[in-house]
Amino acid sequence: MEVKVSMSYLDDEKYSVKNGSGNELVVDMYAKEKKENLSPMELLLSAVTTCAAVEVVSMIKKRRRDFKDIKAESSGVRADTHPMYYKEIHVKYIIYSKDLKDNEADRFISLALTKYCSVGSSIRKDTHVKHSFEIIRD
Secondary structure: OOOOEEEEEEEOOEEEEEEOOOOEEEEEOOOHHHOOOOOHHHHHHHHHHHHHHHHHHHHHHHOOOOOOEEEEEEEEEEOOOOOOOEEEEEEEEEEEOOOOOHHHHHHHHHHHHHHHOHHHHHOOOOOEEEEEEEEEOO
16 A cells, blocks of 8 residues: 655745645644754654554454543654654553543553554564553542
């Protein structure tokens, strides 16, 4: 399956990207104090987080567990020298469920990040991807 995007120059550190459906995203590499949009590396971290979340939710629902919501907090440690890839990624999911068991959540997240999420599978093999979770039982 081929995926295509088109990119347009906005300025030296700001670009527009459009997918085949016409959805548009602006990306910038500005310094923190001038930041307007997500950077490519923030998008990668966001992509692995959301891609795996889709799979986690699917597994929870397939097991007929109660599901109300999922949130995540992700961080990454980058290499000090170029190409400054992610050496480590940590994703913490906060799952709202009355009956999801800890061992199920751990297994679902692990499978999502390592097996089912195509973004996770596209990350360098030497990047250490860790996860944690909290279940809110409201």
